[in-house]
Amino acid sequence: xxxxxxxxxxxxxxxxxxxxxxxxxxxxxxxxxxxxxxxxxxxxxxxxxxxxxxxxxxxxxxxxxxxxxxxxxxxxxxxxxxxxxxxxxxxxxxxxxxxxxxxxxxxxxxxxxxxxxxxxxxxxxxxxxxxxxxxxxxxxxxxxxxxxxxxxxxxxxxxxxxxxxxxxxxxxxxxxxxxxxxxxxxxxxxxxxxxxxxxxxxxxxxxxxxxxxxxxxxxxxxxxxxxxxxxxxxxxxxxxxxxxxxxxxxxxxxxxxxxxxxxxxxxxxxxxxxxxxxxxxxxxxxxxxxxxxxxxxxxxxxxxxxxxxxxxxxxxxxxxxxxxxxxxxxxxxxxxxxxxxxxxxxxxxxxxxxxxxxxxxxxxxxxxxxxxxxxxxxxxxxxxxxxxxxxxxxxxxxxxxxxxxxxxxxxxxxxxxxxxxx
Amino acid sequence: xxxxxxxxxxxxxxxxxxxxxxxxxxxxxxxxxxxxxxxxxxxxxxxxxxxxxxxxxxxxxxxxxxxxxxxxxxxxxxxxxxxxxxxxxxxxxxxxxxxxxxxxxxxxxxxxxxxxxxxxxxxxxxxxxxxxxxxxxxxxxxxxxxxxxxxxxxxxxxxxxxxxxxxxxxxxxxxxxxxxxxxxxxxxxxxxxxxxxxxxxxxxxxxxxxxxxxxxxxxxxxxxxxxxxxxxxxxxxxxxxxxxxxxxxxxxxxxxxxxxxxxxxxxxxxxxxxxxxxxxxxxxxxxxxxxxxxxxxxxxxxxxxxxxxxxxxxxxxxxxxxxxxxxxxxxxxxxxxxx
Numbered sequence: 001x002x003x004x005x006x007x008x009x010x011x012x013x014x015x016x017x018x019x020x021x022x023x024x025x026x027x028x029x030x031x032x033x034x035x036x037x038x039x040x041x042x043x044x045x046x047x048x049x050x051x052x053x054x055x056x057x058x059x060x061x062x063x064x065x066x067x068x069x070x071x072x073x074x075x076x077x078x079x080x081x082x083x084x085x086x087x088x089x090x091x092x093x094x095x096x097x098x099x100x101x102x103x104x105x106x107x108x109x110x111x112x113x114x115x116x117x118x119x120x121x122x123x124x125x126x127x128x129x130x131x132x133x134x135x136x137x138x139x140x141x142x143x144x145x146x147x148x149x150x151x152x153x154x155x156x157x158x159x160x161x162x163x164x165x166x167x168x169x170x171x172x173x174x175x176x177x178x179x180x181x182x183x184x185x186x187x188x189x190x191x192x193x194x195x196x197x198x199x200x201x202x203x204x205x206x207x208x209x210x211x212x213x214x215x216x217x218x219x220x221x222x223x224x225x226x227x228x229x230x231x232x233x234x235x236x237x238x239x240x241x242x243x244x245x246x247x248x249x250x251x252x253x254x255x256x257x258x259x260x261x262x263x264x265x266x267x268x269x270x271x272x273x274x275x276x277x278x279x280x281x282x283x284x285x286x287x288x289x290x291x292x293x294x295x296x297x298x299x300x301x302x303x304x305x306x307x308x309x310x311x312x313x314x315x316x317x318x319x320x321x322x323x324x325x326x327x328x329x330x331x332x333x334x335x336x337x338x339x340x341x342x343x344x345x346x347x348x349x350x351x352x353x354x355x356x357x358x359x360x361x362x363x364x365x366x367x368x369x370x371x372x373x374x375x376x377x378x379x380x381x382x383x384x385x386x387x388x389x390x391x392x393x394x395x396x397x398x399x400x401x402x403x404x405x406x407x408x409x410x411x412x413x414x415x416x417x418x419x420x421x422x
Numbered sequence: 423x424x425x426x427x428x429x430x431x432x433x434x435x436x437x438x439x440x441x442x443x444x445x446x447x448x449x450x451x452x453x454x455x456x457x458x459x460x461x462x463x464x465x466x467x468x469x470x471x472x473x474x475x476x477x478x479x480x481x482x483x484x485x486x487x488x489x490x491x492x493x494x495x496x497x498x499x500x501x502x503x504x505x506x507x508x509x510x511x512x513x514x515x516x517x518x519x520x521x522x523x524x525x526x527x528x529x530x531x532x533x534x535x536x537x538x539x540x541x542x543x544x545x546x547x548x549x550x551x552x553x554x555x556x557x558x559x560x561x562x563x564x565x566x567x568x569x570x571x572x573x574x575x576x577x578x579x580x581x582x583x584x585x586x587x588x589x590x591x592x593x594x595x596x597x598x599x600x601x602x603x604x605x606x607x608x609x610x611x612x613x614x615x616x617x618x619x620x621x622x623x624x625x626x627x628x629x630x631x632x633x634x635x636x637x638x639x640x641x642x643x644x645x646x647x648x649x650x651x652x653x654x655x656x657x658x659x660x661x662x663x664x665x666x667x668x669x670x671x672x673x674x675x676x677x678x679x680x681x682x683x684x685x686x687x688x689x690x691x692x693x694x695x696x697x698x699x700x701x702x703x704x705x706x707x708x709x710x711x712x713x714x715x716x717x718x719x720x721x722x723x724x725x726x727x728x729x730x731x732x733x734x735x736x737x738x739x740x741x742x743x744x745x746x747x748x749x750x751x752x753x754x755x756x757x758x759x760x761x
Contacts (some may be wrong), residue, residue, distance in 0.1 A: 004603055044533075045534065046526065046529035047522065074529060075529045077521065079562060080558050080561065080562035081514075081559070083514065083518070084515070084558070085518070087511065087512060087518035087519060087559070088525065089522060090519075090522060091522030091526065092512065092520045092525050092526030092529070093526070094509055094522075094523070094526070095526040096526065096530055096535070097526035097527075097529050097530055099526075113512055184480065224484060224509050225541075226481060226482045226484065226541060229504070229506055230503060232507075232509040233495055233510035234497035234499045234502060235494055235497060235498050236499040237498075239499065319448070325438075328696045337471040
């Protein structure tokens with residue numbers, strides 16, 4: 001598939017653009033967490049469970065205040081652990097309720113058993129992960145290893161970079177997760193502090209707009225109810241497990257097309273949303289590219305603009321969806337660059353080339369590309385535990401990528417730790 | 423605002439079902455909601471307990487079951503004994519599963535997304551899932567007084583599904599695959615059985631109903647299930663379920679061994695409703711002194727799991743059982759004493 005297939009027509013140019021709901025949106029100065037709280041209110045979520053851990057838990061503070069003020073009606077349960085938090089919404093989802101939960105760092109890991117079975121049972125939970133380092137050693141700041149841990153389980157997984165994108169993506173997440181062709185849970189990753197706690201101007205859509213985009217959750221003949229006395233999740237053993245895994249695999253494959261559909265509709269109705277899967281920044285004539293996820297997009301874009309002013313042909317690709325992984329889109333976006341620097345806010349100890357998770361995933365995705373189109377791929381580990389990734393860091397990394405492109409002084413299989421004390 | 427709206431428009435679904443007690447075995451409903459289709463062992467009292475539970479609850483019920491015998495041996499894909507809607511939950515999640523199911527139904531009914539009616543929500547768990555791993559989730563569930571739900575712990579005093587290993591609910595000295603008697607240590611398991619039901623009753627003052635049952639006393643069991651589902655809010659039942667495989671006896675004696683547990687005073691039958699204790703059946707007779715407790719040896723010596731016991735071990739169990747009835751603040755139930 002080329003870029004043309006996935007490109008989203010801008011609403012103003014598209015003859016098919018039909019605005020169903022009036023475009024009434026309030027502009028509010030809110031954080032990423034508050035933006036997601038607005039999204040779950042607008043999605044009319046039925047059951048929400050909370051458990052405190054920084055930094056995700058700010059979303060639950062906003063949700064509980066909305067309920068207290070009578071602006072939002074849902075069952076709001078403060079669980080006694082993350083494991084219970086995610087088990088409660090898992091079962092609420094099985095009886096047909098739209099659900100929301102979230103966590104951070106080791107809290108997400110405390111829920112891990114529930115996370116695994118939620119995907120295995122094809123229950124369309126939407127969760128927010130306020131990315132946080134996996135302490136010990138203790139650290140409140142962002143690392144992506146928490147959310148990345150579910151990448152092999154059947155969760156859809158995305159990273160957002162602004163509060164607006166957080167709100168919009170949460171609405172898209174419900175639509176895709178609850179689509180009967182998919183029925184997979186979805187985690188929205190928000191960088192701790194940089195997004196969860198940072199305020200920016202966000203367009204908060206009206207209920208009518210959201211209702212025109214997001215249909216009701218209908219579990220159909222899989223709903224657990226006395227009128228539909230089915231048995232869910234029996235022992236299947238070796239007799240059936242492979243077929244069921246295969247069904248989940250097919251759903252995960254279908255997710256790409258359903259996401260494209262949803263983004264197309266979102267762009268048409270809201271006039272924003274952009275290209276699904278990846279964001280291309282100054283990539284048109286780029287000779288080298290940086291790749292990353294989440295809020296590091298901001299310093300990277302600033303640095304890319306500065307370097308462009310200096311005549312350096314560098315671009316940036318922000319990976320928005322990690323699951324499904326945008327293999328074709330990345331092959332397309334990086335087809336003409338000579339070298340790629342992947343900036344991971346995570347690590348994979350002992351992995352191939354001791355790289356970050358995204359770097360190795362990208363290497364896999366680009367491996368089948370034609371030899372002449374195969375860029376060199378460098379892995380940078382940066383910003384762990386919430387350490388700032390500065391524009392200076394980015395420019396230094398870019399120099400290394402240019403060196404690799406020119407065959408100077410670097411091995412394309414190297415991994416570089418950026419900004420760490422020696 | 424929300425509460426007022428609920429009270430005005432929806433008493434029908436926020437109130438529990440009205441399940442009157444059955445006044446004798448002849449009044450018990452004929453319908454079964456837990457039938458053939460399982461592969462539990464011959465003489466499995468836990469399976470019998472599931473049958474009584476489903477029968478007492480009736481058709482407008484959702485059951486969630488934590489990992490354990492009553493999951494693995496009951497529901498093998500392509501067959502199920504459950505006529506009721508049933509869903510598996512994780513080993514430590516019985517309380518959470520009941521809470522989530524009840525919360526989902528309540529939200530959907532309140533918001534007009536589902537027909538309004540009271541639906542029983544029951545979670546079942548074994549002693550591993552209930553007394554060990556799932557204890558905190560059950561504790562949390564018993565605090566959610568806005569939901570009508572029942573957690574039933576079926577206690578066969580071991581992790582019986584995974585080859586019989588000790589749990590926090592296993593009796594002193596028992597021979598399991600994690601506590602085998604050996605040349606150096608005759609007794610490997612030195613803990614006393616966890617007193618789960620009173621702990622939950624005392625620790626959760628807003629939980630209106632906690633009771634103990636045994637399948638050999640079927641009518642009592644049925645009516646306690648019906649009371650637990652009718653009273654409103656979260657409730658808890660603890661059943662003792664003799665297990666031929668784990669306890670090592672001929673399956674035909676399951677009910678006799680259940681009865682002996684009651685008659686020796688090892689398993690008292692009682693209910694705690696609105697913080698009032700009431701002893702039941704033979705336990706009531708023991709408590710009031712009308713009937714003398716049988717010696718614990720009559721119970722212990724019927725089971726291979728205690729075959730390694732010496733007279734000294736039996737005397738130790740007898741002494742602890744005597745203490746339960748003679749020294750405890752509430753005999754057979756609560757082990758506190760007045761200052």
